[in-house]
Amino acid sequence: MEVFLITCILASVSFLVFVFRYLFSNDSFKKLPPGSMGWPIIGETLEFLFGKPENFVFKRMEKYSHDIFKTKILGEKTAVICGPNGHKFLFSNEQKLFTVFRPHSMQKLFRSSYQNKAPPKEAELKNLRASPAFLKPEALVRYLAKMDSITQQQMRNHWEGKDSVKVFPFSKTLTLTLACRFFLGTEDPERIARLVGHFDDITVGMHSITVNFPGTIFYRAKKAVTAIRKELIAVVKQKKEAIAAGAPMQDILSHMIVASDPSGKFMPEAEIADKMMGLLTAGYSTVATSITFFMKYVGERPDIYKKILEEQREVASAKKEGEVLQWEDVQKMKYTWNAVNEVMRLTPPLQGTFREAITDFTYAGYTIPKGWKIYWTVTTTNKNPEYFPNPEEFDPSRYDDDKAIPPYAFVPFGGGPRTCPGKEYARLAILTFVHHVIKRFKWELEIPGEKIFGDMMPTPEKGLPVRLRPANF
Numbered sequence: 001m002e003v004f005l006i007t008c009i010l011a012s013v014s015f016l017v018f019v020f021r022y023l024f025s026n027d028s029f030k031k032l033p034p035g036s037m038g039w040p041i042i043g044e045t046l047e048f049l050f051g052k053p054e055n056f057v058f059k060r061m062e063k064y065s066h067d068i069f070k071t072k073i074l075g076e077k078t079a080v081i082c083g084p085n086g087h088k089f090l091f092s093n094e095q096k097l098f099t100v101f102r103p104h105s106m107q108k109l110f111r112s113s114y115q116n117k118a119p120p121k122e123a124e125l126k127n128l129r130a131s132p133a134f135l136k137p138e139a140l141v142r143y144l145a146k147m148d149s150i151t152q153q154q155m156r157n158h159w160e161g162k163d164s165v166k167v168f169p170f171s172k173t174l175t176l177t178l179a180c181r182f183f184l185g186t187e188d189p190e191r192i193a194r195l196v197g198h199f200d201d202i203t204v205g206m207h208s209i210t211v212n213f214p215g216t217i218f219y220r221a222k223k224a225v226t227a228i229r230k231e232l233i234a235v236v237k238q239k240k241e242a243i244a245a246g247a248p249m250q251d252i253l254s255h256m257i258v259a260s261d262p263s264g265k266f267m268p269e270a271e272i273a274d275k276m277m278g279l280l281t282a283g284y285s286t287v288a289t290s291i292t293f294f295m296k297y298v299g300e301r302p303d304i305y306k307k308i309l310e311e312q313r314e315v316a317s318a319k320k321e322g323e324v325l326q327w328e329d330v331q332k333m334k335y336t337w338n339a340v341n342e343v344m345r346l347t348p349p350l351q352g353t354f355r356e357a358i359t360d361f362t363y364a365g366y367t368i369p370k371g372w373k374i375y376w377t378v379t380t381t382n383k384n385p386e387y388f389p390n391p392e393e394f395d396p397s398r399y400d401d402d403k404a405i406p407p408y409a410f411v412p413f414g415g416g417p418r419t420c421p422g423k424e425y426a427r428l429a430i431l432t433f434v435h436h437v438i439k440r441f442k443w444e445l446e447i448p449g450e451k452i453f454g455d456m457m458p459t460p461e462k463g464l465p466v467r468l469r470p471a472n473f
Contacts, residue, residue, distance in 0.1 A: 030367040032369075033064070033065065033068045033070040033364075034069055034366075035060060035064050035071050036071065037070070037071065037072040038072055043072025043073055044071045045072070045075075045209060048071070048074075049207065049208065049209070052455065053377065053379045054379040060080070061082055061380065067082055067085070067086065067363070068080065068364050068366055069082075074103045074207070075104060076354075077369075077372050078354075078372065078373040078374065079363075079372055079373070079374050080374075080375045081374060084381060084387070084406050084407060086363075086376075086380065087376070087409075088407070089363060090355065090374065090376050090416070091408075091415035091416030092416060094418055095358075097357065097358065097361045098357050098374055099355065099356055099358050100354075100355060100356070101356035102354065103207055104210055105205060105218060106207075108210055108222075109221055109222065110225070110274045110277065110278060135421045136424070137424050140424055143182060143428075144325060144428060145325075146181065147178055148432055148436075149324060150174075150178055150181060150187070151174065151178075152436055154173065154174045155436055155440060158170050158173070159468065160440070163467060163469075164465055165468060166463035166464060166465050166466075167292050167463065167464040167465075168288070168459065168463040171287075171291040171292045172199075172284070172288045173192065173196055174291070174433065175283070175287040175288040175291065175429065176192050176284050177189075177192050178429055179283040180192055181251075182251065183252045183253060183276060183279050183280055184235055184251060184253045184280075185254065186235060191235075194231065195228060195231060198224035198227050198228050199284050200224075200285075201217075201221050201223070201224035202225060202228070203284075204217055204456050204457055205222070205224070206281075207456050208221065229273045229274065232276055233269050233270065233273045235276075236273060236276075237269070239257060240257055243257060243258065252276075252279065282420075285457050286426060287429045289347065289457060290344055290349050290426070293346070293347040294339065294340060294343045294434065295443065295466060296450075296460070296464055297342070297346065297394045299443050299444060299466060300445065301394060304339060305442070307335055307396075308335060308339060308438055309438055309471070309472075309473070311333060311334075312333070312435055312438045312439065312473075315332050315435065316473070325432060329435075330428060330431050330432075333431050333434070337427070337431065338396040338397070338398075338399040338400065339396040340430055341410070342395060342396045342398065342399070343394075344412040345383075346382075346383075346394060348378045350412070350420075351378065351379065351455060352375055352376050352377030352378060352379070353414070354374065355374040355375075356372075356374070357370050357373075358370065376414075381408075381411075387409040438471060438473070439471060440473075442469050442470070442472070443466040443467065443468050445464070445466055447462055447465060450462055
């Protein structure tokens with residue numbers, strides 16, 4: 001009887017403590033942003049993942065606030081901060097009010113990197129700062145000739161002499177070939193062919209529900225990570241042997257291998273593989289998406305094709321026969337880059353990223369509690385007619401006047417301290433492709449209005465087949 005009584009008392013005290021802690025630490029005492037947390041457990045995750053991103057955002061902006069709203073996605077209480085002012089606020093307060101956060105799906109996929117204190121991309125960037133600045137323009141200048149020759153070789157191998165080709169598979173093979181050469185120092189075509197499909201699964205799986213059974217997005221991503229990690233560990237071993245034999249270190253992988261921490265310890269092979277996987281994924285999907293949709297949007301607009309053709313003729317006219325592109329050539333491609341910007345506005349290769357509040361902070365009169373996640377997304381501005389009149393129209397002339405678009409309204413590469421470090425790499429890869437495709441071909445879409453599915457990696461249903469004919473260059 002006494003034992004029973006003591007047990008009841010302890011249970012009652014525990015319950016009261018729980019209620020007390022809940023009441024006095026509950027977010028309800030703070031002026032939270034308006035919005036809905038959706039269904040129990042899953043919140044609004046399904047609509048976030050499987051609906052159109054701009055629809056998810058615009059519907060809530062209209063219903064709750066054009067500045068900020070709350071939701072629950074991927075298991076996290078989240079504040080979505082909107083518009084140019086929101087972008088500026090986020091970019092200006094990195095590491096002051098919030099820090100990077102990777103969704104649980106990404107943490108589980110890149111497990112070896114998350115065994116350390118920093119998530120994959122933080123660790124990647126830290127390592128990049130310690131090694132030569134491969135992603136800075138002065139370093140990319142030296143790689144441009146190789147990028148040019150690889151692009152031409154891929155077009156000769158896969159497109160020349162053909163009447164009809166599929167753009168999306170080609171763009172993925174090309175961009176992964178470029179990324180493998182730049183980051184890993186390898187051009188092995190068979191190895192690259194084995195990796196392409198796996199990277200698609202990872203790109204989609206990085207923002208997914210972590211349900212791990214056959215048929216799910218996350219299950220396929222896990223299998224892809226395992227396969228790529230195995231392949232990359234083999235590359236690391238080969239690279240170590242080459243370095244030991246005196247081979248020059250001309251890629252990021254080599255410098256990761258020889259880098260050591262203050263105690264003299266070298267990075268484990270699995271961790272190097274995961275860091276390289278993160279870099280390859282970033283350098284692959286965004287460039288492939290931009291190239292594919294450039295072909296789509298420009299293929300629908302002969303008038304814009306003509307303007308790009310004229311600009312590329314000017315670039316080529318100043319070069320000798322067979323001479324590869326130089327840095328100064330790329331700087332002349334202003335209208336072409338405007339067209340690429342418009343491609344990225346209409347079909348963003350990156351929808352957004354997460355942050356985590358490291359302290360309570362206030363924005364637009366609302367409090368975001370410590371530990372909440374903040375979602376930054378380009379979809380709060382990219383198709384907003386307030387900043388882009390006739391937002392569904394493909395119009396590169398929008399960017400002719402720097403003052404036409406408000407600051408922070410168009411930020412395809414983010415901003416502030418966490419501006420995408422691969423911005424210049426992506427620009428060079430895309431413009432090199434455009435230069436050579438315009439020199440060689442005029443194209444016509446075989447399926448006008450082809451259905452596009454997926455948002456984390458927008459994908460033409462049939463691979464964007466086009467008919468090719470020689471360009472009048």
